[in-house]
Amino acid sequence: MKPKFKTTQDWEKAQILMQPSLIRVIDNIRKQLDTSRWKGTYEDIQEPFPGHRLRLTNEGRSLTFDIWDLCFQACFLNYPPPSHSQPEGEVEVEIDLRLFDEQGEVDWNILDNKVKQLVDAIFADLS
Numbered sequence: 001m002k003p004k005f006k007t008t009q010d011w012e013k014a015q016i017l018m019q020p021s022l023i024r025v026i027d028n029i030r031k032q033l034d035t036s037r038w039k040g041t042y043e044d045i046q047e048p049f050p051g052h053r054l055r056l057t058n059e060g061r062s063l064t065f066d067i068w069d070l071c072f073q074a075c076f077l078n079y080p081p082p083s084h085s086q087p088e089g090e091v092e093v094e095i096d097l098r099l100f101d102e103q104g105e106v107d108w109n110i111l112d113n114k115v116k117q118l119v120d121a122i123f124a125d126l127s
Contacts, residue, residue: 032119078091
C-alpha cells in the first residue's frame, strides 16, 4: 500500500527517515539470515513503486516481504502490517515522532530498536 501524507511536513519527515530505515532493515535482515535456516534473496519490483522484495525459502516453504512495507512500518505509527487480503491503494499515515529527538534530528537508537523488533518478529514467526 502506498502511504498518503496529511501534510507536506509529514512527507518531509518521511524523506528524512526512509533511507536510514531502509539501511537498517537490510542490515537486520542480513544479521538474521546469518543465523537462520532460511535463505533470503532479493527481487527488484516496479509496482506499485520501485523497490525490493525479500523472498525467504526453507524446506520447500517460501515467503515474500516487501522491503518498503517494512520501512513504512518503522517510520509510521499506523501503517498496516502486510496482508494478502489488503487491497492495493493508499493508506493515510502518521509519522512516528518518537523517531526524532528534541532538536528534530533522527533518534538513531529508537529507529535501530524499532527496525530490529520488526525484523526479529518476522524471523520469530518463521519458527
